[in-house]
Amino acid sequence: MKVLSVVGARPQLVKLAAIASAFAETSHEHVIVHTGQHYDADLSDVFFDGLGIPAPDVHLGVGSGSHGVQTGAVLAAMDKVLEAERPDWVLVYGDTNSTVAGALSAVKMHLPVAHLEAGLRSFNRRMPEEHNRVLTDHCADLLLAPTEEAVRHLANEGLGKRTRLVGDVMVDICLRIRDAVAAGQHPAPALPEGIDPAAPFLLATLHRPDNTDAPERLSALIASLASLPVPVALLAHPRLVARADEHGIKLAQGSVHVGRPLPYAGLVAAVMASAGVVTDSGGLQKETFLLGRPCTTIRPETEWVETLRDEWNILVPDPQDKTREAWAAVATRPAPRVSQGTPYGDGQAARSVVRVLEQS
Numbered sequence: 001m002k003v004l005s006v007v008g009a010r011p012q013l014v015k016l017a018a019i020a021s022a023f024a025e026t027s028h029e030h031v032i033v034h035t036g037q038h039y040d041a042d043l044s045d046v047f048f049d050g051l052g053i054p055a056p057d058v059h060l061g062v063g064s065g066s067h068g069v070q071t072g073a074v075l076a077a078m079d080k081v082l083e084a085e086r087p088d089w090v091l092v093y094g095d096t097n098s099t100v101a102g103a104l105s106a107v108k109m110h111l112p113v114a115h116l117e118a119g120l121r122s123f124n125r126r127m128p129e130e131h132n133r134v135l136t137d138h139c140a141d142l143l144l145a146p147t148e149e150a151v152r153h154l155a156n157e158g159l160g161k162r163t164r165l166v167g168d169v170m171v172d173i174c175l176r177i178r179d180a181v182a183a184g185q186h187p188a189p190a191l192p193e194g195i196d197p198a199a200p201f202l203l204a205t206l207h208r209p210d211n212t213d214a215p216e217r218l219s220a221l222i223a224s225l226a227s228l229p230v231p232v233a234l235l236a237h238p239r240l241v242a243r244a245d246e247h248g249i250k251l252a253q254g255s256v257h258v259g260r261p262l263p264y265a266g267l268v269a270a271v272m273a274s275a276g277v278v279t280d281s282g283g284l285q286k287e288t289f290l291l292g293r294p295c296t297t298i299r300p301e302t303e304w305v306e307t308l309r310d311e312w313n314i315l316v317p318d319p320q321d322k323t324r325e326a327w328a329a330v331a332t333r334p335a336p337r338v339s340q341g342t343p344y345g346d347g348q349a350a351r352s353v354v355r356v357l358e359q360s
């Protein structure tokens with residue numbers, strides 16, 4: 001069997017690490033196509049190096065652009081690659097512009113498409129990822145769902161017959177790296193200057209357009225982080241840095257200490273060292289849950305509803321709606337005392353993916 005994976009953005013590289021390592025245990029051929037949606041070393045190269053992913057076989061180099069330009073560039077470049085490779089399966093991951101473009105180019109060439117992390121829904125049509133998920137699910141032949149909730153969403157949309165529950169491949173990698181960090185196999189993460197890893201601190205990330213792109217919203221969010229009573233290590237995505245520069249908003253203020261995005265093992269180690277996380281990232285919400293730290297999510301909804309149980313994760317659409325004390329109490333609360341359970345599977349999801357592809 002020949003499987004061609006299409007990836008392009010940071011979270012897809014983590015999922016690819018799990019899949020590439022499962023394929024390495026088999027005699028199947030696994031071809032990796034990197035669209036180039038993320039090209040900064042911090043967002044791409046360090047994941048290949050740090051997670052032992054084989055170098056991409058093909059690099060499309062599409063880079064940044066508006067949604068149409070970026071999606072279109074991937075579409076235009078994929079035909080030739082698919083024609084040359086003719087895989088048995090095209091595997092697309094998650095919900096980025098690279099995902100929908102990879103899926104669409106493959107179905108148009110009558111190549112079977114499998115969607116990993118199928119069935120997630122925020123029901124928020126303002127999110128670019130929501131269109132990408134729905135369109136990808138409806139054009140794919142095989143829907144690899146991470147959770148029972150995702151299976152239910154797909155069934156509700158008439159896609160039950162194409163759906164298989166495989167678990168979440170991010171768990172495979174997150175738990176593997178957690179154990180390696182705990183065993184001292186990774187150096188201490190490069191936290192922003194001014195953060196003492198031995199004292200309580202919060203880890204924060206913000207990158208969603210709804211949070212970064214309007215200047216009033218962004219400056220209110222930074223002010224809320226700045227007002228917290230513990231140091232905040234803000235790992236700044238390039239979009240956040242670019243928008244803050246554009247609007248003259250200073251990120252390093254009050255409690256906020258700014259650093260660069262971390263490689264995956266560094267991120268896992270930083271979450272483990274932290275007292276909790278404040279984020280708008282889907283992946284980080286779940287990693288925080290898996291690593292047993294409380295998460296506060298700056299969004300009105302989440303696709304990962306299982307994290308909300310017992311307040312492991314709390315949604316705060318707008319910290320300014322709370323008094324300063326109430327916001328501080330939510331963001332700095334201790335971890336719940338009840339166990340998280342295992343709603344995302346047992347860390348063997350990538351092997352299940354390979355098995356399902358073999359059998360389908």
Ligand code: UD1
Binds near residue numbers: 038
């Ligand atoms: C993308 C995904 C999002 C995912 C996120 C993970 C879509 C619609 N969004 O969002 O689902 O959670 O990746 O990080 O696909 N930039 C750089 N260097 C890079 C890449 C981007 O500087 O290597 C800057 C550019 O200014 C670019 C902006 O970041 O315009 C946004 O990048 P883009 O890939 O369009 O979306 P993300 O916000 O990263």
